[in-house]
Amino acid sequence: MAVDSTLAEMHWKHDLLGSIEIGIVVLNKNYEVQVWNQFMENHSNIVPGFIKDKSIFEFFPEIDKNWLIRKAEPAFSLRCPVFVIWEQRPYLFKFGTNRPITSHGEHMYQNITIFPLASLSGQVEQICIVVYDVTDEALNRLGIQTLNKELEKVSRxxxxxxxxxxxxxxxxxxxxxxxxxxxxxxxxxxxxxxxxxxxxxxxxxxxxxxxxxxxxxxxxxxxxxxxxxxxxxxxxxxxxxxxxxxxxxxxxxxxxxxxxxxxxxxxxxxxxxxxxxxxxxxxxxxxxxxxxxxxxxxxxxxxxxxxxxxxxxxxxxx
The missing domain is CATH 3.30.70.270 (Reverse transcriptase/Diguanylate cyclase domain)
Known part of the structure; x- marks a missing residue:
């Protein structure tokens, strides 16, 4: 009975991680991948079994290692969430836009939240990186800014x-x-x-x-x-x-x-x-x-x- 309940719990957790339209990545203190959900697989073409227990920097060399470690430090040491919006950094993971026909963007714009994940002992041994696709919002904002610049130029x-x-x-x-x-x-x-x-x-x-x-x-x-x-x-x-x-x-x-x-x-x-x-x-x-x-x-x-x-x-x- 306990085995069945454990399998059932694993099944709904798998369904949940696979159905939500956000990226879920769990990293340990060595920045090795522990969880890689369906969103991340779809946009990276990297299956969870292939990246699990591997360094995130090995698969995504465009990530500034020193920057990410510095950003994640408050989550590990102070148990505080960290937020990074696309205006500060356009993306963490360089994914192509999932709207290649209707979108003028060359990559997915992302908002990032880093959560501490405490163990039973209360120590933070892992962090969860949540990736939000904000490409439409970013392109609309950039489009308005570009239009304003053009209007300003025309006016002078x-x-x-x-x-x-x-x-x-x-x-x-x-x-x-x-x-x-x-x-x-x-x-x-x-x-x-x-x-x-x-x-x-x-x-x-x-x-x-x-x-x-x-x-x-x-x-x-x-x-x-x-x-x-x-x-x-x-x-x-x-x-x-x-x-x-x-x-x-x-x-x-x-x-x-x-x-x-x-x-x-x-x-x-x-x-x-x-x-x-x-x-x-x-x-x-x-x-x-x-x-x-x-x-x-x-x-x-x-x-x-x-x-x-x-x-x-x-x-x-x-």
Whole structure:
């Protein structure tokens, strides 16, 4: 009778471990597998009899041994459960996703709980690792994060040129002005305008004008540094913010851009279009009351470049 009850108990425990949709792994203090349920077998293609009494690290070399031992230590020594969510570590066991057609994930995302298993003596000789498949939740969360990043990018980038749009550029410019007011370091702002742009549109059409604008944006990007903030200010006008940069260095940079533009040819359909730019530069000065005044100084320098013949660089105050 006792044998029958023991077999019956073993049978329902086997059924329970086989039917639940979570992974159950029991490890001893040497991290050798004692229990390996149906979920783990299905996703690893490793049968329990083959992995039992074997080191988990032998079968899953991708597991960071030192990390797992450190994580499991509170369960062994303090009899405390330990939780690891997928945001901290995407997975413990590298399983493929069980939804290869509908899922975009390359692996199963997992939440992990490590439970202490006390013996009759009260000592924790084994731990139970419970593996939860949270792939859908993780991919949904990651998808939303990706979408938010894309929306954020779209909200600050000019669609035609790929440079920052006016709103975002002005936000960065105002922040830089406030930093300069506190630190009083050299910084400069540049305004660039395409000369006689209306003639390009009139002679070749607006699509050709767009090609010219895109070409100038690429030349500006090519000549600028990563720390420079380049934006399309409106129409055929561009702005560059150069933190930690004195006017003398900016003159060199903008002359380089002006010469690149002068030598460049835009090909639109069968037409070859040449164009030039005028440039105004203003260095930061403590006398500026706000960022608008700083920008107006650069705009006035640009206006003087236009009046004095175009295709040239003019510095405010000179």
């Amino acid at each position: 980038v000019d669609g035609l040129t790929g440079l920052f749009n006016r709103r975002y550029w002005e936000e960065q410019f105002e922040l830089e002005f406030k930093r300069e007011k506190r630190n009083d370091k050299p910084a400069s702002v540049v305004m660039i305008d395409i000369d006689h742009f209306k003639k390009v549109n009139d002679n070749y059409g607006h699509p050709a004008g767009d090609d010219v604008i895109r070409a100038l944006a690429k030349l500006i990007q090519k000549a600028s540094r990563e720390t420079d903030v380049c934006g399309r200010y409106g129409g055929e006008e561009f702005a560059i913010l150069l933190p930690d940069t004195p006017v003398a260095n900016v003159e060199f940079l903008t002359e380089r851009i002006r010469r690149l533009v002068e030598k460049y040819t835009v090909v639109h359909e069968e037409h070859e279009i040449k164009f030039t730019i005028s440039v105004g530069i203003a260095g930061f000065e403590q006398k500026f009351k706000d960022h608008v005044q700083w920008l107006e100084a650069a705009d006035q320098a640009l206006y003087r470049a236009k009046l004095s013949g175009r295709n040239k660089v003019v510095v405010a105050g000179e």
